[in-house]
Amino acid sequence: MMLDKRVDGFHRVSEKTAAFFAYPFQFVIDTPIQWVRWINTRVTTQHHLIVENSELRAYEVLLESQLQRLLLLEKENAQLRRLLQSSAQVPSPVRVARLLSVSLDPNLLQIVLDQGTKEHVFVGQPVFDAHGVVGEVIGTGLMTSRVLLITDTRSAIPVKDSRNGFRAVAVGLGSKGQLMLINFPNTADIQEGDVFITSGFGLNFPVGYPVGQVTSIATEPGQQNRKIILTPFAHLDQDEQVLLAWPNKDKLYQAVQDQLKQQIQQPSTIPMGQSR
């Protein structure tokens, strides 16, 4: 146990063996539930299918029109960034993963996905659903991987207010299903209803994905900082499918390389004692 907690190499090995031994049992539990779902989708009335089809077509037309505006906005955004001489953001490739219908220890707010290192899932990968950020991959096996939900107390996401750009970190509060903000200035103008999005700091989550909305701000008499509670957007309890993203860090590496080359060529301009 101590080895698992302290030594990262041991933890990776134990994670892989645990996933390997657990997979047959998870498969046995998950497959019947998948069959039931399959039967459920096959056995529906034609009327229900016709209604659902027309609803989906209407929704598709709406989404397509929004997509056109989004593409236009992205192009404009890229042009503006070029004017400011900062690099444009490249959209990252995503893949859909299915949740296995197994429950891990209920203390741990974690879920199991049906993709693992075979599909190049890596530890630290961000996971989203259609509504917001779900969490981060913390362990991978060959066939499965485990995701730490954002509401777990060990999880912390760098976020920023979408209204005025104040940055903070959102940590999970555990089983209550909410997040709390930490590391924000006390004078920050944060109000109820503010939407918080990922700020991209920490270089793990791509920028701009919605995390949660402020539902309560409490001022405690003895404390200096206010206690701000967010409700996450993602449907953490009801998800069946999530998106795995492979964030594109090429531009970042390029920028770091350029910076290093610049510093090597002009060593005299760096004052002594500066850490970077």
Added chain:
Amino acid sequence: MSNHNRIITWIVISLLIALLMTIAPFPRWVALLQPSWLFVIVLFWVMKMPEYCGVIIAWFVGLLTDCVTGTLFGLHALTFSLTAYFVLKWPIRIIRSPLWQQMSIVLLFASSNLFFQRFILSISGETISSRIAWFSVITTVLIWPIISVILKHAEKQPIVYHS
């Protein structure tokens, strides 16, 4: 040796079913209150057949529980083997005693098991659940009679039916 094989089959099948119940997807509040299936089965076999199921088997079953539930690796192994050790150390004639005595002993062991788990989780800094999880001890005790009735047939000799 068919009796030996029969007993081993019973043990393995009961452990497998307990494992599947542990990872079955219940809603979260049910999952917090669900009895510790594997713990009950291991406790039953350690009390009933100590020559087949001892501290080492309890340790391996605990390790398998850790693999399957994703907790700290070795947590359940430690708590299960400690419980098995204490059960074997105290010469209590458990199986022959009346049901209410059995259930109170199971209550004792189940609560010590849960206490150990929460203690180790808290000192290692992992997340622990809300206090409502203590009620899982009660459900564990409540399924003990059912388990003992189902698995009691393991010790009987096979009945030969005359036509």
